[in-house]
Amino acid sequence: MRQQSARTGALVLCILSYLLVGAAVFDALESEAESGRKRLLAQKRAELRRKYGFSAEDDRELERLALQAEPHRAGRQWKFAGSFYFAITVITTIGYGHAAPGTDLGKVFCMFYALLGIPLTLVTFQSLGERLNALVRRLLLAAKRCLGLRRPRVSTENMVLAGLLVCAATLALGAAAFAHFEGWTFFHAYYYCFITLTTIGFGDFVALQSDEALQRKPPYVAFSFLYILLGLTVIGAFLNLVVLRFLAASTDAPGRAARRAGPLRLGAPESRGPSWARPGNPPSVSYRIHQLEVWARDNLGFSPPASPGAVGGGRAGRPPARRKSI
């Protein structure tokens, strides 16, 4: 428990430092450009205002109307295709905001829709990701056999490298496609794909918003939807491989077992990640059996007969405080 709290505290400090550093860098990169843009904009707007002689009130009204007109200029956002697009941005939590419910009823439905849809989507993409990883593992194994290796093994490192390559390829392919269809530069299209597939979804670049694509270009619409869903699968697979194991699961076992290591956790010093993934340092069999006995005692209400191996030998009271964060 204490280790888990220490781990948590360390992570929190990490995040806060990360935010401070990020803030400083973004400030340095963007602040001056922001001032420049602001000055230029004010200049141009002043020119137009002088040219036409707007009243202050009309000036504000023009601005307001222009802002409200933006989604409309991109085409109908709430026909079926647009609504499907919007529904994707909700349950994947991308949330571009290119369109957002205007009616209060729409907002209410949106919240309930997200409430059920987001967990469903999380589970689905992790499930798909796990299947993708299994497929990649099989392919790598087959490839190694073809290369004539006698006892082919697919290590975690192999999988992570493969994962990185697939992610990079997915982003690059998407970038090429959207650069072509949207008329963006390759860099901006790559940025768009990255911001989309990480589900950040700023909305500064949004596909399907020019030339009324949602209504007029069904194949491109289908491609965009498929790209987002498949791309999220690829990213989900990578996260599943690399991050999921570090997520600390709440124990479900009540009382004493919960204060120990919870049901059948693979012990590893938390700060180092799962040691069972590293060859040469597996947790002992006797520790496993000890955990089993603890679990059996707390959940089945009995103590299994003494197992072979060093169960309990030298291990009085608490097992060593090693936990794998699932």
Next chain:
Amino acid sequence: MRQQSARTGALVLCILSYLLVGAAVFDALESEAESGRKRLLAQKRAELRRKYGFSAEDDRELERLALQAEPHRAGRQWKFAGSFYFAITVITTIGYGHAAPGTDLGKVFCMFYALLGIPLTLVTFQSLGERLNALVRRLLLAAKRCLGLRRPRVSTENMVLAGLLVCAATLALGAAAFAHFEGWTFFHAYYYCFITLTTIGFGDFVALQSDEALQRKPPYVAFSFLYILLGLTVIGAFLNLVVLRFLAASTDAPGRAARRAGPLRLGAPESRGPSWARPGNPPSVSYRIHQLEVWARDNLGFSPPASPGAVGGGRAGRPPARRKSI
């Protein structure tokens, strides 16, 4: 494996149906209102255009300038406070888009920042969430003891209910606060908190964007940041409790062990969720020990001596294909 693929297939069909239903409902709720707003906007803009006699080119220029001016009107977005706010929206994947990097270098840094920051944030919030769940469990246990229960137990149902209440309270408190500070209705503030804490982050409502709050109201700025981070902890805790167990983890064990159940998985029919969480249906101890032997054989290179219980008794070849999705 086949069960896992079937599970995945079922989830995918589920998601597709969910998207179709959502699209239909959003279409029904928003489409007509959209037409109405569009007509009204066009009318007003036509009036103003007639009043001042814009050329078509100047009309488009006015629109463009108004759109670009929007973030500036909300105050300086890239000073330290604004950059910190932005950094939060990146690593939490909220991504309002109220501000987005204007420079290409800013975009590049943003991508690298997200690449490291997002997994770090995921792990941190899950870790915090697990600690919060542990605390809530202890409090509930203490409360039950105070109520005089002899053998107090905190069930999963207790925890889920407590989680729901804490989430609802968090949203309501945030709604009250932002309604007050931003001048929104309670409903719109609630909607803002919900969209923020689910990390959807449309950007239709964004705090700290009026009255140059980022520069002029440090206490309110601090409150907003804290609210987002603590709120995400609460949501993370709830997800940790309810969803994490359903996330299918990729197995790490190579070869044969990978095709079975992977290291020490608690067996449960996947579609039903973890049966070990339900009293009266724990997996057998003999099955556990069998899994242990399989793991030991594949990872340690030896077979532990025969354990007591029904190890191998009646279980030739593959263990029953039951897997708990972690």
